[in-house]
Amino acid sequence: MQSVAQKNIDGKLLAKEIEAKVGAAVDRLKTRGVTPRLVSLAVDEEDASFESYMRQRDKACARVGIESSVEKVPLAGGERELNRALARLSGDSTVHGILIKQPLPSGFNEQALLANLDPKKDVEGIHPYNLGLLALGRPRFVPCTALAVMEIIDRFGVEMDGRHIVVLGRSKVVGAPLATMLLQKRSGGNGTVTVCHSRTRDLPSYVRQAEILIAAIGQPEFVRGEWLREGSVVIDVGTHAIDAPDTKKGWKLVGDVHAASALPVVSRMTPVPGGVGPVTTSLLLQATARAASGSEE
Ligand SMILES: NC(=O)c1ccc[n+]([C@@H]2O[C@H](COP(=O)([O-])OP(=O)(O)OC[C@H]3O[C@@H](n4cnc5c(N)ncnc54)[C@H](OP(=O)(O)O)[C@@H]3O)[C@@H](O)[C@H]2O)c1
Structure with a gap:
């Protein structure tokens, strides 16, 4: 009979393996003058679980040498300000990966917002272009x-x-x-x-x-x-x-x-x-490093 330990699928082990590879890829990028940078964009609302997620994400990024930060826009600025911030980050060549905090406040139009996201920085794979590639069996960001x-x-x-x-x-x-x-x-x-x-x-x-x-x-x-x-x-x-x-x-x-x-x-x-x-987090790092290597070309 199998023990509980034998049945266990160890995600932490796999995450460590992925992180080690990402760390090496980031080192190679840095020797070529590129430091991968991940920015999370959020509407500024009280959300303890988001803050805790951001702290974990920052720690994971630091472990592999990726820079990470959060950019918050005031709720009062509405969709317009969020769209503007996303367009700016998409156009900023020092930003390689962008995350958008979900769910958006009620009434915000996600599809309109995504039009401002550069699909090459869409490390979460939520842009319609990336979802289309996935459906065609040619995944880029998933x-x-x-x-x-x-x-x-x-x-x-x-x-x-x-x-x-x-x-x-x-x-x-x-x-x-x-x-x-x-x-x-x-x-x-x-x-x-x-x-x-x-x-x-x-x-x-x-x-x-x-x-x-x-x-x-x-x-x-x-x-x-x-x-x-x-x-x-x-x-x-x-x-x-x-x-x-x-x-x-x-x-x-x-x-x-x-x-x-x-x-x-x-x-x-x-x-x-x-x-x-943990595997999800490590793959976010991997996607950011890949985005950074692509933007360098
Ligand atoms: N480990 C990680 O890294 C990670 C990352 C993201 C999410 N999660 C977790 O994964 C889970 C799913 O996340 P999500 O973002 O996909 O959630 P979601 O957007 O809320 O979707 C939940 C899905 O489950 C269905 N569902 C809800 N209650 C059900 C029920 N009683 N019986 C059958 N189906 C039911 C919903 O059906 P309808 O479509 O009909 O509404 C919907 O399709 C959550 O527990 C979340 O915390 C984990």
């Missing part, structure tokens, strides 16, 4: 979380060819691009893909059929072990802080899958934390 799942599949040798993969969630940044890649005729793809969402009837009946389950629904510990197929592989994208009075901090991170009931059933599973999250 949403980092979706790509993190593909990298995990590749690095940990999860056999995909012809297998039934069930993706829970169809968001623009996770479920939809992931389903596109899993379906494509290429290594790591060739899956038989089912995508479920909030209107799916009898979700557990689909989960039960999954040889590989990818959960990205934003619902803490929603998927129960008793729904899962024996021996399936589970990749849990969800990340939620929930109350945990018995811990020192008073809270803990959990995924979309209820790990305690899932672990006895599955053959392999990503933990939360330490699974998809």
